[in-house]
Amino acid sequence: MPSSAPDLTVMAYGALASLKAAAAAKDKTKPKLFSHPKVDIIDIRRVEVETNLKADIVSQFCPKEGPRKLPTLLLYDERGLQLFEKITYLEEYYLTNDEIQVLESSAKEIAGSIPSESMVIELGSGNLRKVNLLLQAFEDAGKSIDYYALDLSKQELERTLAQLPAYQHVRAHGLFGTYDDGREWLKDPSNISRRKCIMSLGSSIGNFERSAAASFLKSFSDVLSHGDTMLIGLDACNDPAKVYHAYNDKEGITHEFILNGLRHANRVLGQAAFHERDWRVIGEYVHDAEGGRHQAFYSPVRDTTVFGQVIRPHERIQVEESLKWSPEETRKMWDLAGMTEKGKWMHGTEYGEQPAFPFTHITYIPIFRRQLGSARFFLSLSLSLDRPVNDDFTQALPHVLTF
Numbered sequence: 001m002p003s004s005a006p007d008l009t010v011m012a013y014g015a016l017a018s019l020k021a022a023a024a025a026k027d028k029t030k031p032k033l034f035s036h037p038k039v040d041i042i043d044i045r046r047v048e049v050e051t052n053l054k055a056d057i058v059s060q061f062c063p064k065e066g067p068r069k070l071p072t073l074l075l076y077d078e079r080g081l082q083l084f085e086k087i088t089y090l091e092e093y094y095l096t097n098d099e100i101q102v103l104e105s106s107a108k109e110i111a112g113s114i115p116s117e118s119m120v121i122e123l124g125s126g127n128l129r130k131v132n133l134l135l136q137a138f139e140d141a142g143k144s145i146d147y148y149a150l151d152l153s154k155q156e157l158e159r160t161l162a163q164l165p166a167y168q169h170v171r172a173h174g175l176f177g178t179y180d181d182g183r184e185w186l187k188d189p190s191n192i193s194r195r196k197c198i199m200s201l202g203s204s205i206g207n208f209e210r211s212a213a214a215s216f217l218k219s220f221s222d223v224l225s226h227g228d229t230m231l232i233g234l235d236a237c238n239d240p241a242k243v244y245h246a247y248n249d250k251e252g253i254t255h256e257f258i259l260n261g262l263r264h265a266n267r268v269l270g271q272a273a274f275h276e277r278d279w280r281v282i283g284e285y286v287h288d289a290e291g292g293r294h295q296a297f298y299s300p301v302r303d304t305t306v307f308g309q310v311i312r313p314h315e316r317i318q319v320e321e322s323l324k325w326s327p328e329e330t331r332k333m334w335d336l337a338g339m340t341e342k343g344k345w346m347h348g349t350e351y352g353e354q355p356a357f358p359f360t361h362i363t364y365i366p367i368f369r370r371q372l373g374s375a376r377f378f379l380s381l382s383l384s385l386d387r388p389v390n391d392d393f394t395q396a397l398p399h400v401l402t403f
């Protein structure tokens with residue numbers, strides 16, 4: 001039963017196939033391809049994504065006060081997702097490679113903590129090669145799982161889901177819509193009564209400002225019940241050069257990905273408001289009182305007029321930020337979100353905690369259980385010795401609840 005606790009990448013298929021063949025040679029995580037005659041995609045949109053986006057473009061570009069911005073969502077149209085997929089194969093983009101290593105060594109243990117018959121919902125699924133490691137672990141364990149890949153492009157959901165292996169125990173579905181649509185869909189009685197794990201990989205949470213990230217997680221706890229979990233991939237790299245190059249690769253693919261956002265904006269607006277030749281991308285790593293992060297901006301190369309306003313070459317219009325998470329910032333986020341960390345799988349050493357290795361990085365995936373507001377429950381959960389040796393937190397939970 002639900003708890004009543006408080007709120008808490010376009011190219012032709014042939015070109016893509018050759019990219020995949022090249023990448024597969026150096027990527028042993030590539031799933032074996034099977035063709036699926038039909039992929040199950042559920043349209044969960046309440047409003048056309050483009051409708052909100054149009055209003056957001058104008059309001060963020062012409063704010064009543066503060067700096068001009070453009071919505072990060074602009075980056076993820078069909079072509080944007082395909083370009084992002086290319087990014088994930090870049091040597092500089094350590095995030096994907098590190099997270100794959102975490103999953104390769106820990107997928108079995110993580111899968112062991114998610115019970116059979118669960119729904120596993122991935123927010124912003126993108127390319128499915130990472131999650132496939134976890135799906136394979138469910139399959140190997142013979143666990144019956146409904147996996148839902150949620151993302152913004154129906155065509156990309158169809159393409160990526162069709163590339164998953166044909167599992168016996170894991171059923172894969174697509175959810176076409178936004179994060180907000182997904183949260184509403186999960187409130188449907190037929191979904192809310194089911195055991196679930198909500199996942200966010202690739203440090204997508206880092207695209208939110210820190211307090212907004214906590215609020216985002218908190219809002220999803222509305223659809224969680226006792227025993228449900230969240231699995232969050234976070235980037236904690238604090239090496240300025242490493243972070244900078246991850247988002248400013250030498251082949252220029254990331255800048256192409258960012259510039260594609262302007263094409264998407266023109267399509268949404270129904271007019272050529274932005275002329276691509278007038279714009280360049282500027283990336284920067286910042287570490288200040290707000291913590292470490294990479295920021296991507298559009299900047300005109302000459303005076304250019306948008307919505308009747310002249311934008312000068314010194315102006316910068318932020319479209320994306322990718323926050324990095326220190327242990328303190330991470331703990332604060334879990335606290336604000338009302339979540340209790342139940343497990344952590346890391347790559348490398350912990351951000352800032354090993355002065356001898358000041359620029360090491362980690363990707364870690366904490367798995368959460370909802371904190372129910374009772375200090376005793378919270379303390380009991382910290383008694384991890386109570387956990388069965390197989391680390392199945394769901395089995396430990398009833399014991400904890402007897403307090």
Ligand SMILES: C[S@@+](CC[C@H](N)C(=O)[O-])C[C@H]1O[C@@H](n2cnc3c(N)ncnc32)[C@H](O)[C@@H]1O
Pocket residue numbers: 073076081084088096123124125126127130150151152177178179180200201202203204
């Ligand atoms: C940084 S990429 C990560 C993709 C993938 N999870 C990975 O780890 O490689 C962010 C993903 O979230 C999706 N996304 C971003 N904002 C979204 C929103 N508001 N609703 C649904 N999906 C969103 C994007 O389309 C993209 O697939």
